[in-house]
Amino acid sequence: MLQDLLTAKKADFKDYTELRAQVNSTQQVTLLSGNMTANAQSATGGVAARVYKGGTFGFASAAAYNHDSVSNVLKAATDNAIFMDSHVKKGKPPLPVVTGAKMDLRKFPSEPINQKLLIDFAKGLDEMIVKKCKNLSSRTVVSNCLNMEKLLVVSDGADSHFYQPRAMAYVIMTAETKDGDQVELFKALGGFGHFDEHFTDPSAYAWEIDELYEHLMAKREGVFADAGMKKCIIHPDLAGMLAHEAVGHTVEADLVLGGSVAGPNLNKQVASELVSMTDFAHTAFGKTCPLPVYVDDEGTPAEDAILIDKGILKGYMHNKESARHFGVTPQGNARAFAFSDEPLIRMRNTVILPGQSKLDDMIASVEDGYYLIKTGNGQADSTGEFMFSVDLSYEIKGGKIGKAIRETTISGVAFEMLKTVDMVSDDMTWDVAGFCGKKQPMTCSMGGPALRCDMNIGGR
């Protein structure tokens, strides 16, 4: 656990200052068709300081974490802030003061996770796949955990000691089609917490493996999508990605200032009245979110950010500086991934809120369309134009699920596509598996209900 070498330096703060010590620890085991290609662990950390002066920041970091290195980065960040202030001459006043109580450490492990747990779980899952899943051309099993510990001392706001563990297992299966092509499916398991809280007995995941294999065998016999604009049911897993990539990024205030499509659309109708979207801080629907954030890396206590309410774009996500620019209160979205990173505006737990329809009724309502279940990756643009790969999907014919579809893509413009949403399911799922990329990687969670909408499908 990080020792507090920071609080004592608070007396040396002259301008707005953040001082952060951080360690990111990872463990990973990878079995590639049974071969252990990774048996690894890492711990990288250090200390960083960021100082605001006249409208620009100075930042410095060092890998060493001791009294001298803390003093040195504080001085280097201050020197950098003075350099920028004297050369750029923005002449802005200090950042508005944010109030907040100290946030103490939660959920720290009593002892490190033994690598043997990761190895045994990966081997157990791999053996299960070999036993249950015939006709695979390859398989990959990964056990992974990432734990982030941060100690933050700020000139105003909340000092905090924060710990966020994430444990994941990933399964990839590949099978050959009759015409010699390879089709692939991927499944992520796990979420917030330590490895032993999620993964002790591989057999607990037998049904997930069965389901993945069943989908893969269907995809092996699958057909290519018929390209064009189609009526689609978007599975909750994919709706979460849509919320994050296609809408979420456009309403990050730094991207709004950079010219994103959300800028001219504040307080305007950007989606159907059935669509509401929130970036939750730490608690949603009465439960702790998959990646709870209680205080951000600027020391702002975290609150929920309401982004879209009944189809109206209501707000953006902010850091302290953008909140001042837009005349609003920051809600704790400034987060840094590594100790050597400065906080950027990032999403936390971004969700399209559930509606009132039943998924079965939604599928039954489609005469000729697609049920889009799983995305492999997705990208979006400042214009709101998005593209997602769809690894798993099925035809819907006459209100019933039909043949599986080979790899395809979907694309559209978020604020146009969301206006076509006419049914929203009453259930939702969370996805916490990946990393969001925006200069730095970042763990984020996303989620949503099933949506019925019009979507542009790519064919072969």
Place this chain on the structure above:
Amino acid sequence: MKDIANYALQVMKKAGADKAACTAGQGRKDEFNVEANNFTLLRTNFSDSLHLKVLVDGKKGTTTINKLDKDSIDKAVEECVALAKQGTPDEAEDIAPLATNKDFDQKIGGFDAAKLFSRSQEFLTQVKDEMPKIMIEGMTAEFNSGCTTYANSNGVCFTNESESYNAGSSFNAVEGDKTSSFNYYYSALANLNTPFIDLGMTRTLFEESVRSLTPRGFDGKHVGKIIVTPAAADMLWHTIFGCFLDDFSMIQGTSRWKDALNTKVTDSKLTLRTSPLHPLIVGGERVTGDGFESVNQDYIKEGVLTSFDLSLYAANKTGKPRAGNNAWSLEVLPGDMPYADMLKGVDRGILINRFSGAQPGPSGDVSGVAKNSFLIENGTVTDALVETMVSFNLVDVLQNIVGISREVNADGYGVLPWICLDGVTISGA
């Protein structure tokens, strides 16, 4: 760094490693940041790194930390050896054999902070004056310096001292309520002699972003030609590595080219290599991740598959030759077709500057949105496009390359020409 690496090796051997390898490094980054056309931050990062690999009874463990003090190294070694003992034996695991040890000097004369700042300031001023509709959403201008030593228990020892500048931006065009797609362009530089706006494709991409403020959709569905610019390198070249050449696809056996070594796999116009020693590559790698001196490597030579991109482990695992470098510095040899002639040969097609696509599966089916792209009609680039999808099979289109340009773009990371492909499905929304 040599002393630290050698100390770590000694401790690993003493702790029971049969074979051991270590990479120790120390570096510094100085970086100016810009957001929304304005300077926002000056960063100075002091970094340390230590990567350890041990083999015990053929079982591997790897540990990475960023501390270089004796206590931290001792603890990391203890953990690494413990990892290995818990691992699974694999005869393919090994470390590089003894070769000629070398010290590499890639320094470029040190950091000129004032010049880097003034070049950055000049860039913002030029963009504002010459292309006022361009919004620099984010820019970094940085100087990186460092020293890294790789050493292993076979006696291998390489040290690389390096320095480089990196500069570039992500940007879009904004006019009233209209916004273009974002794009980006970054360069690695050995000096600051050239204004940033004149680097590589920067000016062209800015101009094209402004033209993209009023895009149109592609009418209908068409199977025809596309020209892929060097700015869209990941659309083709990185995909070839990911689908057909790398460790993963070869160990898994999913590569469609797994049995195609020394056979013709593409049109003979294509020669694809990675060239860290190319004079236009800045700060190219000198030592591979598994401890070999890096050399330039051909993968496809005049259409013939000459190598896979395999690490030492994957080479041992598959029985195929190891690649000569880490495959970071892409080079495609120029062709004999002037770019102007390439354009003239396209009756109806598109010019692609950026590709937002799915990660292709093992089949090589590529599908996605053509971004920052333009319609080509009767040999002339006309309207900017929006919501235009392209799809093709990579193996199929590479069989019949229409042309590779005589001109190349070198951005310090790679040296790439323009390429024209046929048989691509293009469809509007």
